[in-house]
Amino acid sequence: MDVANMSPAEIRQLIRQNQLIRPTSGVANGFTQANLAILKKELAFEFLLFCQRNPKPCPILDVTEPGSAVPTLVAPNADLRTDLPKYRIYREGNLVDEVTDILKYWEDDMVAFLLGCSFTFEQALLKNKIPVRHIEENCNVPMYKTNIPCVKAGRFEGPMVVSMRPIPQKDVVRAVQVTSRFPAVHGAPVHIGTPAVIGIDDISKPDFGDPVPVRAGEVPVFWACGVTPQAIAMHVKPELMITHAPGHMFITDKRDEEFAVL
Known part of the structure; x- marks a missing residue:
């Protein structure tokens, strides 16, 4: 199909x-x-x-x-x-x-x-010749709980979840530009680079989805993720x-x- x-x-x-x-x-x-x-x-x-x-x-x-x-x-x-x-x-x-x-x-x-x-902006990344690793690997995008707190509303509070895509260093600025055009589907990244800064101890062990390799010359880039409500539910x-x-x-x-x- x-x-x-x-x-x-x-x-x-x-x-x-x-x-x-x-x-x-x-x-x-x-x-x-x-x-x-x-x-x-x-x-x-x-x-x-x-x-x-x-x-x-x-x-x-x-x-x-x-x-x-x-x-x-x-x-x-x-x-x-x-x-x-x-x-x-x-x-x-x-x-x-x-x-x-x-x-x-x-x-x-x-x-x-x-x-x-964020799956919505992946086609825009691909059109700009920016690779999307989990599509290449035919698996689910890796997602992580972070130490970034969401703004409380009533009983709802908790940490933001992010999705990660390894981006070649030369394409990071373009990836930010491309995804910034889609604010209705998470928009620009919330973090670029060192995972530990946002509370991710081991990038090879996502809380949701599948791990993907971050290769030499690539930077892990993190976008806010709609799985956040599941972390909030917990x-x-x-x-x-x-x-x-x-x-x-x-x-x-x-x-x-x-x-x-x-």
Whole structure:
């Protein structure tokens, strides 16, 4: 299957039928991907406020009406209960299940948040001849908890999660320029270089995703990551929170360039 050039609707149909269960980097190229966080209505306002106060890790693309699984702004024919390759279920901050649909977990007072994903700007990096290591290695992007605190909102507080891509030294400035054009999907890096400065002791052991090699002449570059809500869930321990499995994103109908700035 040429998943790179399929339409979002075609990809979502394959996912719904459990025919595509894999990280979505490099899937439906040119279309914006999104992180997912689902909470009960009683926590939705506090989480919305948290996202507004932390736009780098949690840039909002869409929020559903309570009880609706349809993201009307970015994919009005989709169903967020079935259209991601893999979901994670957290209860009281503990990961209790990983599933390919959430039909049995869905409740009529749930609100779903779609947050921008850095997979969106990877095509822009590639077009600028900047390599993306996890695509080359056919694995998930490495993600790390940091010592960078998010701005507290209500009960929601905790550390930022970042994704890492090794960038050739000669391309670092260009990588910053390219990704800065996409503030709705994390934008410019939050850190460049020494991982220990942001609390990462061992870059070969990511908290989420897969490790990738950082080769001679390359610099580890870190972007804010939409997996941050999962770290927050572990910290805040809400009764129930549903997220995407790291790297297994929702494919919207929006093109990447719709979220770019000049």
